[in-house]
Amino acid sequence: MINMIDDLIERMFKGDKRATARLITLVENDEEKAREIVKKIYSKTGRAYIIGITGPPGSGKSTLVDKLIKKARDEGNIVGVIAIDPTSPFTGGALLGDRIRMQRHSTDPGVFIRSMATRGSLGGLAKATNDAIKILDAYGCDIIFVETVGVGQIEVDIVKTADTVVLVTVPGLGDDIQAIKAGLMEIADIFVVNKADKEGAEATMFELELMLDLEKDKWQKSGWRPPVVSTIAFTNKGVDELWGAINEHREFLLNSGKIEEKRKFRVGEEIKAIVSSKIARKIGEKMGEDDIAVLIEMIAKREIDPYSAADLVLEKALGVKV
Template sequence: MIDNLIERMLKGDKKATARLITLVENDEEKAREIVKKIYKYTGKAYIIGITGPPGSGKSTLLDKLIKQARNEGLIVGVIAIDPTSPFTGGALLGDRIRMQRHSTDPGVFIRSMATRGSLGGLAKATNDAIKVLDAYGCDVIFVETVGVGQIEVDIVKTADTVVLVTVPGLGDDIQAIKAGLMEIADIFVINKADKEGADATFFELNLLLDLEKEKWERRGWRPPIVETVAVTMKGIKDLWEAIKRHRKFLEESGEIKKKKKFRAEEEVKTIVSDSVARKISEKLKDKELSKLIDKIVKREIDPYSAAEVVLEETLGVKI
């Protein structure tokens, strides 16, 4: 079945592509098989991350960026991450509603995915889904994160260009940027720039960038600040041009190779970590683990020593 789906996907079959993404999202064993078979067809798509707090207009902005990319004849893939309900395990998956006008465009593939409890603003299967869309033939893949503030940093392990969207009037938003998002953004966007407070937000961001002037000079790229009003298309072309300039910078400076190497290393670490955790869960019986936990609670053993016991008994690894 998988071989047939891959064959159809490589010929541009959207239904087969959707089915493959469903498999990598729901079945880890099948995900491994699929990625192994399609990997040689990947590596051509440019990945753009759209991140920022809830309510900043990320989906509306993305809707307009899709149009810009399509105007240039690019095949576009979109992975929009939605939060999972802690009560039902379900997700609204409503981003396709906002981008529904593109749903009939054969050059656009939009997929919503649930986080399923994954932190960092991304779904666990995001990287594999990106590979499927890459092999499918997308020139550009947009990844819209769930919008959870300071833990949105995982997008840097996925995207070539990270666009951080903010809006005027969110004091805690600037605090979040100071707390870590500043490090991952390649482009800043002040959306809804027609609202009161836009000038102040622009000033604050510029000030924060000035404080890191030496760092940007070393990197050779100072993140530009683009003001947009997505609903009226104001500033959208400027944003698209900024994305293209950043891509050109990465390619000409050789930074794109460093990014790809970093992402590959992080992905391998994650796969190894998840595999080890799963293997331990399989080998370690619940009763044995419960006894060990009881010993920790009774202060008969410390957590580090307990972890050493677990690793040695399950994997034969000493730390």
């Protein structure tokens, strides 16, 4: 008799949105089921092109994604969207409100939009994002947009997920442009100055171009100089140019063979994350809160150093001396 997961996967392959949504819920809530699902669908993945949209809160990421969905659909692509919302550290809940700005696409059979909560994950992405992407890929999406939570420098995890990373900023950030340089600036393939009708747009464009000039050695080595695109997402101004830049970057990756390099890097990072998760779970199984509390007390009293304590934890969890 066919089990529930096999039934959902079979229905997903036939284009059933409800089954696809249910599979994403399973990978969010159950790590063991996530493992089973990914094993069964993995051979059907690898076709979708993944576009990451990141940047500070309020920069207009969701509105831009809404416009880019239409551009992708106009070209006949099946589109998936994963919008990440922050989980409240106080209530544990999440608004999951990004879909409000994309609601006009809700009746389009060629668009699948899913909001996900971070559930405490850092890096701007939900822990189950990679598995959700695989599900949408296997479902048949040609383009998958991943919109990060919008919290600043820690959003660099998007580079481990997307083929093309779009960094959205707005005029008036001032010194914040310098502040994000150490994190987000290094991962962007395309820069967008959104809300370009506001005062300071030209200055922000100039600052970004100047920073790129200072990083000349880096982009000359890679062969791609990230373009800076000016947009007003609300009125659709500059969206054609942004979509053109995304397609140009895609062509660059395909023609240069760098897309394979990117994807192999992502696979390596994913393996590391899975191994770390397994070790953390093993530690939880082998060591109780009391055991950890004893080690913490010993460290606080300077009876043992943190590195030695970590070695003891791993030795007990893995059963080997490290």
